[in-house]
Amino acid sequence: MGFKRVLKEVKEYKLASVVTPLSMILEVAMEMVVPYLMASIIDDGIYAGSMPHILKVGLWMVLAALVGLLGGLMGSFFGARASAGLAKNLRKSMYENIQTFSFANIDRFSTAGLVTRLTTDVTNVQNAYQMMLRMAFRAPSSMIVALCMAFYINARIASIYLIALAFLVVMMFILLPKTSKLFSEAFPKYDALNASVQENVSAIRVVKAFVREDEQTERFKTASRNLYRIFVKAENIMVISMPLMSATVYTTILVISWIGAKLIVDSGNTALTTGELMSLLAYCMNILMSLMMLAMVFIMITMSNASAKRIAEVLNEKSDLTNPENPVTEVQDGSVSFRNVSFAYNYKEGGKPVLRNINLEIASGETIGIMGATGSSKTSLVNLISRLYDVTEGEVLVGGRNVKEYDLETLRSNVSVVLQKNELFSGTVLENLRWGKADATVEECSRACKMACADEFIDKLPGGYETRVEQGGSNFSGGQKQRLCIARALLKSPKVLILDDSTSAVDTATDARIRKAFREEIPGVTKLIIAQRISSIQDADRILVLDEGRIAGFDTHENLLKDNEIYREVYESQIGGSGDFDEVG
């Protein structure tokens, strides 16, 4: 149940959540009083010709209206306060929980999916909650009061209401599941339709290049037609409910009129009076209107339940990486070892291992090149070092201790990774660099940039280090972004530096200068460099060749050339050429 979990987040808005229905009940109470006063104005004021009575009761009515207004406004404002507050708390809790997610958790949710949960789904729940607070008590209380009054007047006639009520409830139970089933079929179709619009908008060049406009339009129309059919089917069932409701109301009214009239006349206006009959008829409307309200609340809750469930998924997601109890907060040195390591993504759900039986000993300060074909699990291997994922079997050691023993923040500050998918954030260049070290001075930043060969273009920027970075770093070229990301990682002053294909868009000469700077400026740092270009790794101390998750070779460039076939093959395919043309700079 999504809602149950979601309601836990009401927290400090409990008071508002309680006041809202109470205010609504106040409004309902006034709604019940006002007709009495109105009748009194007509019967005892106007027909009796008493102006003072009209004024007196009129004053009471104004008072009742004011009290009702107070109730109504309080309901509005507290209801809005409670629901907007719940929405705020939901977003906050989700966001905070997302921050604790491990990489494995992040992989399970797509970015778009998380954004939808944090925005659209929260808004749905917010609206449903507001409706619930305002109506869920108002409607039943109004109905119960009316029912009690009816039974007080004449139990026999009032029992007709119960029959009508029972009939309607039964009908609702038949209709609602049918429609909600159809709607739950329709909404994914609707999402899919919008997804296809999205696809066509972003891939319009492909559509036009292959002259597929007509075919895409046809496909869209077919999907749109199917959506139309299912919506029409669902709504056709839903629209029955209103006339059904009216039919019940009217039948009840006529039956009561008939029985009531006979009762009045037969008893000579004693068992039931004409005034009482009028009141009974008025309550009839009241009861059935409230029932309709309840049905609406019910529909709203069912419809937003899917959203609540999706929100609960994020809230309930537990990070599968946790800090140890007595964490080690210092990393001795930059040595890295793998002992019998196997690793599978989604191991629990039966994921196949992508790394098998890896054994490595890397000394502190060594430079290691890593190469292998796409899918040979280079990235998976290095991700285990800073514990972005946990191993499935075996252990990974940094500075002689199992990575699981370290405080996560300590470990990740000492093992600096430049991810394959580089992300810069909107802000200035300097702000982005300071992600590596919050209190870094401009000098420190420029030193890191110099090592990463980023200084040469930053200095040429009109704003220098204060230049704005657009969302996703879209105003920088791929090579520039990569160098900024390297500088950012260097600012952490790590003991282990991992570059995951981080210079692919940097030209060969600059790439070489970056490596030279690493050699000269930070000789004590263990460096692991994943690259496609042999030139980027051939001067490493040792090169690790991966093939389908296994170590196929781990030796120097010269030795590998001699006796490693995979390595030789790649090398031969690359000799003569030394690099890329684009992104020069």
Place this chain on the structure above:
Amino acid sequence: MARGALGRPRPKVNNPGLLFRRIMGFVFRNYKIHCFVVVICIVASVLCNLQGTLFMRNLIDDHIAPLLLVKESGGVVSYDALLQNILRVALFYALGIAASLTQQKLMVNVTQGTMRDLRNELFEHMEQLPIKYFDTHAHGDIMSIYTNDIDTMRQMISQSLPQMINSGITIVSVLTSMIVLSPIMTLVTLAMVAVMLVATKYVAGNSSRFFIDQQRRLGGLNGYIEEMVGGQKVVKVFCHEEESVEHFTELNEALEASAYKANAYATALWPINGQLGNLSYVVCAIVGGALALNEIGGFTVGALAAYLTLNRSFNMPINQVAQQFNSIIMAMAGAERIFALMDEEPEADNGYVLLVNAREENGQLTESTERTGKWAWKHTHQADGSVDYKPLQGDVVFDGVDFGYTDDKMVLHDVKLHALPGQKIAFVGSTGAGKTTITNLINRFYDIQDGKIRYDGINVNKIKKGDLRRSLGMVLQDTHLFTGTIAENIRFGKPDATDEEVRAAAKLANADTFISRLPEGYDTMLTGDGANLSQGQRQLLAIARAAVADPPALILDEATSSIDTRTERIVQEGMDALMKGRTTFVIAHRLSTVKNADCIMVLEQGRIIERGTHDELIAAGGKYYSLYTGNQIAE
């Protein structure tokens, strides 16, 4: 999904009358009769219900009271008249319910059908728009037209309009009765209605102001979440969680504040107007009482009682109309954006030269209805209607081409080049030099400002766009895949391709190996732009998609950049085979590609500054040389 509209203020609708007519025109196009019947049904159900109300009002006076008198005087009580009247009213009720059921069922069709038509027309029109439209409009904004704007229109058509008609009829009939009873009292009621409208204007104005504010803040928060969650792995790697939460909290709280106000005002309208209605009742009772008791203007006590009941039923529909007003304004703003898209000029195509299958007989080209594997340009001369056939070869000439995305800023200057059939032309140069722009012009994604582009000697403006593009295969840097199976995605290049052709194309692109390893092979479903594949695999599919089309010319925007060197080499072999005999324009990022080119164009700031083969350019020792040796860093 409902993301695009966020952060945009609701614009003022310029010509609401015209816009409304246009919306209705759209509804009426397929549902004129439906709408006519709907209006009749609404009128019928209002009238039928009126019969019921009248019966209730007169039940005591006309039936019960006389019967009581009969009983008191000892006469025989007969309920026949009452029964008859009840049955008559039951009939009216039944008719009313039937009418309203009919109305609602018809409205389901009208609403959903109109939505379907709107979506279809929007999509069909959108597919015809030039690339420029997509390059100059935020994709989120386009999406929000399909989701938010269509949804507000749906609400207006399905709920607001019928409600307005219904309320309108009630208002008119009640108002007439009120005027008949007492014109003076009617003025009192109308004065109170004016107060209600002023209150509505104030409350609804505040509410929509805060709603706009809320949407703007939601948009801001949305952007922040997207950026931070998108870069969540970086956040983790840099242990930046706390700062991230801190900033989020600021945005989140600001959003809550405006959401609270927007919703508070929006829900306050109903109680305020409801209680003003009660106030109106009291004022009328007092004024009417003063009139009736002093017998001013022939206003009787009975008339006042009747008038007060009418006053009550007058306020209800007024309140309903006030409630609908806001949603109609929202819908109009949405409709304006919907029609703005529909009014966008579609891609112009005056081409009349067609691409046809050809067969050669006695040295003469003739048109063929079958796929012959040989293509020709069918050139119908406009002057005399005579027809020429020219073989499709892939000879491309740029003659003094100037181009800018806007007229005031040119990005290409005086570009001249000649690609002979089967030649491979490589473009190199730094980002922003104009490489991609050149390839955008050959297939006429954009039209040039000055100069000429000729394809097999024909000015590309004369070739029908679809045929021109069919003759050019394309592999883009950003691979875009579609929801569907792998086979369907490859078949995108040629819809009638057989399974064998699909497999052959995949083999050529070296995609067959990885596809075969997938549990469901070619039937594997791809979703979310092929998110379940690696970047390299997606590119292999994009290459296969181009290969299956078997085009005579190719445009490659270096598709191999994230495939590892081993795979790349195998792909390269396949691509070389594909390129054989085809004119190829390639935006090169890789050395091996450049080296194999027949001619390399070095671009800088929109001009070709050097051209020649690899060896020639190296020997020349110019820009290309410095790019190649990496001795100079050009920023």
